[in-house]
Amino acid sequence: MQKTGVIGLGDMGSGLAKNLIANGFETKGFDLSSDRMNAFAAMGGKAAESAGAVGEGSDAVFVMVMNGDQVKDVVFGEGGLRETMAPGSAIILSATIKPREGREVGALLDGSGIHLIDTPVSGGFPGAQGGTLTMMAAAPDAVLDTFKPVMEAVSANIHRVGTSAGDGQTVKACLQSLIGAQFSATFEAAALAAKGGVPGQVILDVFSTSSAGCGVVNNALQKIIDRQFEGTGSHINTMHKDLTISMNLGEELGVPLHTAAAAMQIFHAGKTKYPNGDNWICTRVIEEIIGAELHREEAKKA
Structure with missing residues (x-):
């Protein structure tokens, strides 16, 4: 079974983590809030010491932060996911950011071998906690097929809305x-x-x-x-x-x-x-x- 991670364990990210764990996925997580980290550990998650550490050994990492600058920081900052994730793994961009920022993230990942699934979500706090989110997923079909089980663990509806970064946003x-x-x-x-x-x-x-x-x-x-x-x-x-x-x-x-x-x-x-x-x-x-x-x-x- 694929190993997963979640960066950003607030109202939405904690729901992602909860449902990944409930579906049997080994899940690492990171958040700047110690209270959120403690709650994550209590639900059975493995607390990581940094965002980049979440990517080490993970097949798929959800990024559920607030804005595009935070996305770029956890992916491309020093010791970020771009450095720690292996080729063939996937960053699942579930945060809502500007479409052009999504395209920028995709372009900066080119050549890394790391896939980007641009898939903001809808359903709010109830959907995240209940595992019933709607996902607007953009990536090549082969990538979406590979990581479909991970996405199904947190979502009731996965819509394939495009193949390029920014399409989901x-x-x-x-x-x-x-x-x-x-x-x-x-x-x-x-x-x-x-x-x-x-x-x-x-x-x-x-x-x-x-x-x-x-x-x-x-x-x-x-x-x-x-x-x-x-x-x-x-x-x-x-x-x-x-x-x-x-x-x-x-x-x-x-x-x-x-x-x-x-x-x-x-x-x-x-x-x-x-x-x-x-x-x-x-x-x-x-x-x-x-x-x-x-x-x-x-x-x-x-």
């Missing part, structure tokens, strides 16, 4: 432009209901059984009406970053993204006012403007 940027719009529309609709005196449970019941109901909307509404704005595994920084990537790609390609731009501003307001909050905390910013809050049982004045 491009699909993810398109997806996040849509999800951002769904979020922002949900936040506004929740505030409208609050001001109109409609109980949150009524809104949830109607929305979830209508054509507008979907995982994004339903989950956001659940969190809003139960006033769960922190610690749900969906930190606002991540979505804010992803929308920045979507807007950047739109600028590069000359594509107007009117709705995504509006969503970006709502998330920017939420991140500025509540930097420690989760995605749904953007609703509180709107509620504070209108003087009403949406609760499960009845609308309340703010």
